[in-house]
Amino acid sequence: MHIADGVLSLPVLATGALLALGGVTIGLKKLEEEQIPKAALLSSAFFVASAIHLPLGPASVHLVLNGLIGLILGWVAFPIILIALFLQAVLFGFGGFSVLGVNTLNLALPAVLCFYLLSPFVLRGNQRTAFLYGWFAGALAIGLSTVMLGLSLLATGREFIHVVQLSLIAHLPVMFLEGFMTGSIVVFLRQVRPQLLVSWSTTCLNVQ
Amino acid sequence: MVYDMFKCSIALICLIWFPSTYAHKVNLFATLEGNLIKGYGYFPGGGRVQQVKVQLLDSKGTFIGETTTDEQGRFEYPITRQGDYTLVLDIGDGHRTHFTVTSPSSEKIEISPPLQKEGGSDLRQSIDCKTELRELLEQAIKQHLTPLREQIDAYEQHIRLHDILGGIGYIFGIMGFYLMIKKSLK
Numbered sequence: 001m002h003i004a005d006g007v008l009s010l011p012v013l014a015t016g017a018l019l020a021l022g023g024v025t026i027g028l029k030k031l032e033e034e035q036i037p038k039a040a041l042l043s044s045a046f047f048v049a050s051a052i053h054l055p056l057g058p059a060s061v062h063l064v065l066n067g068l069i070g071l072i073l074g075w076v077a078f079p080i081i082l083i084a085l086f087l088q089a090v091l092f093g094f095g096g097f098s099v100l101g102v103n104t105l106n107l108a109l110p111a112v113l114c115f116y117l118l119s120p121f122v123l124r125g126n127q128r129t130a131f132l133y134g135w136f137a138g139a140l141a142i143g144l145s146t147v148m149l150g151l152s153l154l155a156t157g158r159e160f161i162h163v164v165q166l167s168l169i170a171h172l173p174v175m176f177l178e179g180f181m182t183g184s185i186v187v188f189l190r191q192v193r194p195q196l197l198v199s200w201s202t203t204c205l206n207v208q
Numbered sequence: 209m210v211y212d213m214f215k216c217s218i219a220l221i222c223l224i225w226f227p228s229t230y231a232h233k234v235n236l237f238a239t240l241e242g243n244l245i246k247g248y249g250y251f252p253g254g255g256r257v258q259q260v261k262v263q264l265l266d267s268k269g270t271f272i273g274e275t276t277t278d279e280q281g282r283f284e285y286p287i288t289r290q291g292d293y294t295l296v297l298d299i300g301d302g303h304r305t306h307f308t309v310t311s312p313s314s315e316k317i318e319i320s321p322p323l324q325k326e327g328g329s330d331l332r333q334s335i336d337c338k339t340e341l342r343e344l345l346e347q348a349i350k351q352h353l354t355p356l357r358e359q360i361d362a363y364e365q366h367i368r369l370h371d372i373l374g375g376i377g378y379i380f381g382i383m384g385f386y387l388m389i390k391k392s393l394k
Binding site for chain 1: 378384
C-alpha cells in the first residue's frame with residue numbers, strides 16, 4: 001500500500017501532494033479539541049498496524065485500519081494518516097518522502113468516503129448489522145485504496161494488466177481480513193465506548 | 209462483554225508483543241565475486257522476490273543491462289569492467305529498492321612488504337608470491353565478510369520496538385502540541 005520513492009512520475013507526485021494538502025487543511029479545520037485524543041490513538045494504531053505482518057499462507061498481510069479511521073474521524077483522517085505515514089517513512093523506511101502526498105491521498109480519501117457512506121449506520125441496529133457495516137467500511141476502504149494505488153501507477157505509465165494483477169488481485173485477501181477486523185472492532189467499541197463512534201452524521205440522524 | 213474485552217486484549221497483546229520483523233518493503237543484497245555480480249532480492253522478515261527484473265546501472269547511472277530473479281530471489285550478472293555498480297529492483301506494485309556494489313579495487317588490502325635485501329630473480333619471485341598471497345587473502349576475507357554483510361543488511365531492516373514506541377510518542381507529542389497551540393490561541 002505504500003509506494004516507494006522513485007516509482008511515480010513528477011506530475012503524479014505533484015497532483016497527489018496538492019490534493020493531500022487540501023485534504024489535510026479540511027481535516028484540520030474540522031478537528032475539534034475533544035477529538036484530539038481519539039485522533040492520536042487512531043494515528044498510533046495505524047502506525048503500528050502497518051508494521052506488523054501476520055503470515056497468511058504464502059504471503060503475509062497487515063492491517064491498514066483506514067476504514068476504521070474514516071468511520072470514527074472523517075476528514076481528520078487526512079492529517080492523521082499524513083503524520084503516521086511520515087513517521088513510518090522516517091523510522092521504518094516504508095514508502096517515501098516524495099510520495100508522501102500520493103500515499104496520504106490514496107489512504108485517506110477512501111477513509112473519508114467510508115465516513116460519508118457508512119458511519120451513520122454503525123450505531124444503529126443490532127450487533128450483527130453493526131458488524132456488517134464495519135466489515136463494509138474496512139473492505140471498501142482497502143478496495144478504494146488499491147484502486148487509487150493502481151491509478152497512481154497507471155498515470156505514471158505502467159502497463160494496465162500488470163498493475164491490475166499486482167495491486168488489485170493481490171489485495172483481495174487483505175480486503176476480507178480488514179473487513180473482518182474493522183467489523184469486530186466496531187462491535188467492540190459499540191459495547192464498550194459508543195461515544196467513540198459518534199460523528200456528525202450519527203448526531204444529525206439523532207441516533208441513540 | 210468480558211469475553212469481548214478478553215478477545216480485544218489478546219489482540220492488543222499480539223499487536224504489541226508479536227515478534228514480527230516483517231516489513232512492508234523490498235530489499236536487495238549483492239556482492240561482486242570476480243567478474244560476477246551475485247545477489248538476491250528479499251522482503252525483510254521473510255520471503256524472497258521471485259521472477260522480478262533487476263536492472264544494472266554503472267556508477268554514472270547509465271543503464272547497462274537487466275536480469276531476472278529466480279525462485280529463490282537470486283540473480284547473477286557478469287560484468288566486463290571493474291567499478292561501482294548500482295542494482296535496481298522494481299516489483300511494479302509500488303515497491304522499489306536499489307543497492308550499490310563496490311568493486312574490490314576500492315577495498316584494497318595492503319600487505320606491508322617485509323624488510324628484504326634480495327636482488328634480481330629473488331625479488332621477482334617474492335613479488336609473484338606476494339601477489340598470489342594478496343589474492344588468496346582477498347578471497348578468504350571476502351568469504352568471511354559476505355555473510356557478515358548480509359547479516360548487517362538484514363539487521364538494519366529489522367523493525368525495532370523502540371522505533372514503534374518512538375513513533376507513538378511522536379504522534380501523541382504532536383497532538384499535545386497542537387492542543388496547546390489551539391488553547392493558547394483562544
